[in-house]
Amino acid sequence: MSGGTSTMIYTVAFPKGGTTKTTTAAELIWTLAQRSRRVLAVDLDMQGTLTQRLGFTDATEFNGTAADVLTARMTIEEAATEAPDIEGVEVLVGQHDLSLVDVNSVDDLITSLRDLLPDVADRYDDVVIDTPPAMSDLSITGMAAAEYLIAPVVCDVEAYTQVDYFESVIEKRLAPRINRGLKIGAIIPTRYDGRRLLDRELVLTLREEYGESTKVTDPIREGIAARDATRSAMPVGQYDPKSNPAKDYARVFGSLIGEA
Template identity: 50%
Template sequence: MTVYSLSILKGGSGKTTTAADLVAALAALGRRVLAIDLDQQGNLTRRLGVTDDTEIDAVAADVLTGDASAPEAAIPSPSVPGASVLVGTHDLADLDQRPEIITSLRDHLPEFAELWDDVVIDTPPAMGLVTLAALAAADVVIAPVECATEAYDQLGRLNEVIDRRIAPRLRPGQQLHWIVPTKYRHRRLIDREVVELLTEQFPGRVTSPVREAVAVKDAYTDGKPVSIYAPGSPIAEDYSDALATIIGRPAPQRKSPAPIPAHG
């Protein structure tokens, strides 16, 4: 079982979109995937097709507190065959006063390695105890970073938290493994500069960028990852390339590169 945790301390960075497409990419390889939504807004839950009408016996918060096991709480994703979901709800907001949850996923998930091949954890855009729990459980830490200076600045804070609070004892040797540049526009100078800076500061850990696209919002409305909502679209191809690097599989070959539209 490989546990992927996605984290960045800024909303709107494409973190949940990236998490959903990672779930879809792993499932497409025939792997059994558990998606854990630790954001109280439940955006990953919705991107994986779960609605208010979906029958749910327990949620992600129940698993963190030990009131339910992961198999008891997991439900099949309506939009990603082969994937299951631990639903994110507002109950997660009450857990920042429960320090015992920090090691809950780290200790609990290995018990069910025979049920799932991979786990993808989406975190809230804040460094509370819930996010620490995800970082402590992770085999692979991924930071989707919007191609903007303010989002880039958040990487320093994330690195500091991992180095000071996670790596010493909670997950010895933990680090930031991958950075996915998102909302990329080739013709905008700041976007190219951010990618260059990331590549210089984190050599070997930056994937190819994922462009900005209207399909991201449309896919959310339809309750699907982008690659399932609009397969073959430029942004779906971007995610295929970026996530293939992370998963460790070669990206699919295309006859010609997809054109990058001019924006702004």
């Protein structure tokens, strides 16, 4: 983030839905919180999946929403709400009002977070932005603010084929001017089962094709704990820290946080 601060802005994004973006964002937030970092979680998905994963329920009161900030109805400080069960984390809540937010309704939408986040640099050590499925206006908004871009890629052929498209969006829409020099910081293969030949081959192919310009991390293994954590509205590291997915995410993010 500009202004001489050490605050890091992570954005989790990928064009295809169902690629564990929200799970990955929640695990990054959990990992940072366990290191006593002050974290702002920004949920740009109208479904509010990250918001729910961080312990918010229908009964949870919140100060404001991500849409309130993007439309200038509230400041980040006014809208951010403490996560119910994770110390040190505040959330810009994702709600259905995000469905009304696009470049036609907010003139400076794409650069809004990029320009607003430096104002709260002294309040947070890290910002983690979770984006909606597909390359919507809100996804581009989250990517425009990114200092470190994370792409979770599920171990299936359909997800793998979207990596080139994702890179082209970055190169054509963001890197030239909006977020100069932006590139994918890390590709994280997820839902990995080492017993499946396809999974092993996909991880190898990702490393061969993208490993020179992008860090391709160790894969995140499949595990029932990840699904159970979703139902329990927790990061998997909070729900079952001894599970394979939790251990894999902790190892991967332990490395990335030091390098980002």
